[in-house]
Each structure stands twice: as structure tokens, then as C-alpha cells.
Amino acid sequence: MTELRSEARGTSVIVNVLDVLRCFTVERPLIGVTEIAEQVGLHKSSISRILSTLEQERVVERDEQTRKYRLGVGLIAIAGPLLANLDVRQVAYPILQELRDSTSETAVLNIWDGSESISVEQIPSNRLVKHTSVMGSRYRSALSASVQIFLAHEIPERCAQLLASGEIELSGLSVEEYCARLELVRERGYAVNYGETSREEVAVAAEILDHRSEVVACAMIAAPFYRVGSSELEELSSAAVTAARKISQRLGYQSNNR
Structure with a gap:
């Protein structure tokens, strides 16, 4: 039962991360924590934690002037093999x-x-x-x-x-x-x-x-x-x-x- 709970929680976290990444679009390449939280229906503190981790992995990066986020070059490393093949x-x-x-x-x-x-x-x-x-x-x-x-x-x-x-x-x-x-x-x-x-x-x-x-x-x-x-x-x-x-x-x- 503990394993099942852990697995369900892990799946939920992955879904939340993907939901956050989907907030970045061509029309809205730069977006803030509050806007993302409203769009995905999560608390701002949860969004901040997700973005902090993604920033460490260079999947997102923060704009110094606005303090909002944009997609980072780390995504290229992930998508590169797919596009190449x-x-x-x-x-x-x-x-x-x-x-x-x-x-x-x-x-x-x-x-x-x-x-x-x-x-x-x-x-x-x-x-x-x-x-x-x-x-x-x-x-x-x-x-x-x-x-x-x-x-x-x-x-x-x-x-x-x-x-x-x-x-x-x-x-x-x-x-x-x-x-x-x-x-x-x-x-x-x-x-x-x-x-x-x-x-x-x-x-x-x-x-x-x-x-x-x-x-x-x-x-x-x-x-x-x-x-x-x-x-x-x-x-x-x-x-x-x-x-x-x-x-x-x-x-x-x-x-x-x-």
C-alpha cells in the first residue's frame, strides 16, 4: 500500500511538472509564478518549488528584469535526440x-x-x-x-x-x-x-x-x-x-x- 501511495504521488508530481511546462507557449514565452499557478490550479509555493528544480536543470530560466520564467536550453538536450532521429x-x-x-x-x-x-x-x-x-x-x-x-x-x-x-x-x-x-x-x-x-x-x-x-x-x-x-x-x-x-x-x- 505504501508503494502504491508513493507511485501515485510520483505520477502526480510528473503530471504537475508537465502542466507547468505546457504554460509556456509562443504567445506567452515569458510567464510568472502567479500566472502559472492560476492556469494549472496549484498553490504558488508548489509552482515555485517546481520552477526552482527546473531552473537547476536549465529546463527553465529566469528573466532578471521581470523575474518571470522562460523555457531554457536544457530542453534542447531532451528534445535533441528525438528531433535528430x-x-x-x-x-x-x-x-x-x-x-x-x-x-x-x-x-x-x-x-x-x-x-x-x-x-x-x-x-x-x-x-x-x-x-x-x-x-x-x-x-x-x-x-x-x-x-x-x-x-x-x-x-x-x-x-x-x-x-x-x-x-x-x-x-x-x-x-x-x-x-x-x-x-x-x-x-x-x-x-x-x-x-x-x-x-x-x-x-x-x-x-x-x-x-x-x-x-x-x-x-x-x-x-x-x-x-x-x-x-x-x-x-x-x-x-x-x-x-x-x-x-x-x-x-x-x-x-x-x-
């Missing part, structure tokens, strides 16, 4: 470079964790004005191009659950309209976000399939809205699809697999 990332990198060079726009690789689209590689545009995001950025908007790709290939029941629970944020369309849009994404193999999540950005994402014909990632192009008209959008869509097909082939996908 992520096959699709290794395979995709040179093709993403080609995609960036051929379009002069930012090329991105995203994967799906079951409820969010996550950026795991990015080759920024060489242009002075460009659209980029932080590595590890997570996307939950239903109208995000990468989220459309992944939801189009989710089990319908799971897709409905994500939308109903609010884990995936849908606005501007009804569920029926959105599902019809996903059907179109499945048919053509790419998705477009034409200023729908941000008036300043256009994104095109294309599905990447492995040897089992399963979607494992997407290749995405991100560009400033003012630079992309209808003809440019068509060109970017074609380029994204071509790049995604190259990556898919290197992963063992064959068109007759389907």
Missing part, C-alpha cells in the same frame, strides 16, 4: 531547402500529435519580409493549413470529438461546412489557409505519406498575404504538393499503395 525530418530537410529556394518563401515541416499540429523543421525565406514561426510552434485552429491536412485523415469520430470539445478551434464555418472542406482536402492532397487565421499570412500544406500510405507529416509553405494573389497561390500549392510527394517517395510511399 525523427526519420521524416531527416528525409524532408533537403527537399524543404529546395522548396524554399524554388518559391523564395518559408518552408516548414509539421507533424501531428493527436490534437495539435507541431512545427519540427523550418527553412526561412531569404526575403527581407517573410513569415516565420518558432520551432515547436503548435497549431490548434481548424483553419490552419496543416491542421486541415491532419484532420482530413483523422478517424471521423475523432475529428468530431476534437471539434466538439474545443481542442480544435473552429470559427467562421459550421461543422458541416468544415467537414465538406476536409473532404476536398482529402481529394486534392493539400490545404490552404488564405488569411483565415491571420490576415497577414497565407499558408499551403500538402500531405506526406509513408510506406503504409498513412499521413505522417505535411510540407507547408508560409508567405506574407500581400505577396500571394490567385496565380501565386496556385504556384505555391503545386510546389508544396511536389515537395510532399518527393518526401513521401523517400519514405517508401508508392502511388499504387492506395
